[in-house]
Ligand code: B12
């Protein structure tokens with residue numbers, strides 16, 4: 379007997395902030411929709427970024443009232459959290475509403491309080507939990523579930539992490555559209571985008587990072603899918619560009635090599651984007667194969683050019699190792715993007731401003747740099763709390779110090795940006811992106827023609843931030 383006739387899996391995010399750029403599908407929600415699809419009458423997957431009419435909660439509520447008996451919402455980001463709460467609160471209270479996701483797991487009590495229509499919150503990885511919900515297992519027997527009962531909230535014990543070798547990969551046929559790079563309503567590239575997740579967890583223990591800590595503070599054990607199943611999934615992907623959204627695709631270089639071999643053997647022709655550590659430079663054979671298999675963009679966590687700070691962050695690398703790694707990586711025609719953190723404990727302005735110089739010395743094509751942040755379970759939280767003069771205003775927020783407050787760090791950020799992204803660098807970046815096929819000539823011409831719309835969107839966003 380099927381308990382729910384029609385479940386709606388809803389990605390509630392839309393809008394035009396950086397965090398909401400519509401480029402990648404909601405991977406976690408797609409895993410959930412796929413896991414429950416054989417156990418309910420029908421699943422509809424709705425990504426509000428692409429559903430203008432349903433961005434109006436009244437229109438969406440009408441659809442839900444008419445069609446839906448189980449509403450499943452994914453809340454993943456800190457960004458826009460309050461707007462998402464407002465939006466969910468306006469949806470029909472009579473329809474059973476389950477939410478899950480990284481941010482939902484961090485904010486269980488708050489969400490129940492803020493959104494009276496939420497009936498259940500799934501904490502952590504939800505594939506097995508949602509199956510039990512739709513099969514009608516009593517709430518008290520579902521581990522990982524928080525739910526309302528007799529006017530109170532019950533939190534069941536934690537669910538064991540699911541075995542990712544047994545979880546079905548996202549069923550792309552549930553989607554209604556392709557994912558494209560759209561910014562302020564302007565399509566930046568003709569390419570279509572997708573994500574594939576081949577492992578979960580990361581064995582490293584960098585102090586600032588909560589990637590491999592699930593939002594319950596548990597270390598997510600590093601687990602691999604078989605490379606064969608990854609290739610089976612890739613065969614269902616129609617997008618031109620695929621992000622391997624693993625924390626680090628090269629944690630196990632032998633496996634990465636096998637994956638490249640299989641991609642080549644199966645003639646899968648895509649542009650692959652990967653998140654990596656510099657350690658991959660020690661495996662030139664894997665890099666050769668990665669280049670052949672279509673790996674073109676490497677997103678690499680460098681974090682700092684300074685050994686003292688790298689040590690403090692427990693990154694497990696040194697400046698010299700970064701230099702040696704880039705001497706190897708720049709031999710390939712990869713697009714190399716580096717992530718940095720500034721505003722670290724004890725870091726001086728001069729040290730922060732070395733980031734753009736260093737990034738140019740090692741020949742990075744582009745960089746992003748973020749202020750040091752403290753997450754709920756980040757090991758760094760204690761260090762900040764114990765260091766005189768350093769503080770943070772909220773969990774998930776930036777770390778400031780008496781010497782470097784919001785204003786000072788903003789000025790430093792602007793200087794890092796302008797020193798790295800000078801005109802020659804911008805020209806280099808665009809040329810490289812074009813040469814390796816990330817953007818085409820017509821894409822650039824189109825973006826240029828739509829420049830006024832892009833600038834207007836940017837200005838509106840800045841205004842909104844100031845308010
Ligand atoms: C890949 C990735 C990205 C990709 C996006 C991929 C995508 N598909 O959207 C990119 C590179 C674009 C990205 C960007 C950003 N990211 Co990111 N990203 C990740 C990463 C590494 C993996 C996410 C993932 O695919 N996980 C695997 C899936 C299966 O897990 P999941 O999403 O958590 O879903 C499971 C559960 O949460 C739950 N679940 C989820 N939804 C629902 C719904 C229901 C109904 C139920 C029952 C269950 C459920 O079940 C799912 C299946 O197990 C995570 C870290 C991590 N290891 O999780 C950070 C992470 C999610 N990102 C984070 C951040 C901050 C960002 C940025 C804001 C960074 C920035 N400053 O620009 C941007 C903004 C993204 C945006 N909205 O556009 C934070 C979020 C923290 C927070 N509370 O806000 C994380 C947790 C990293 C961290 N600890 O800092 N990111």
Ligand code: SF4
Nearest residue numbers: 580582584587589625
């Ligand atoms: S920064 Fe990268 S390598 Fe370090 S723990 Fe996080 S995901 Fe792993």
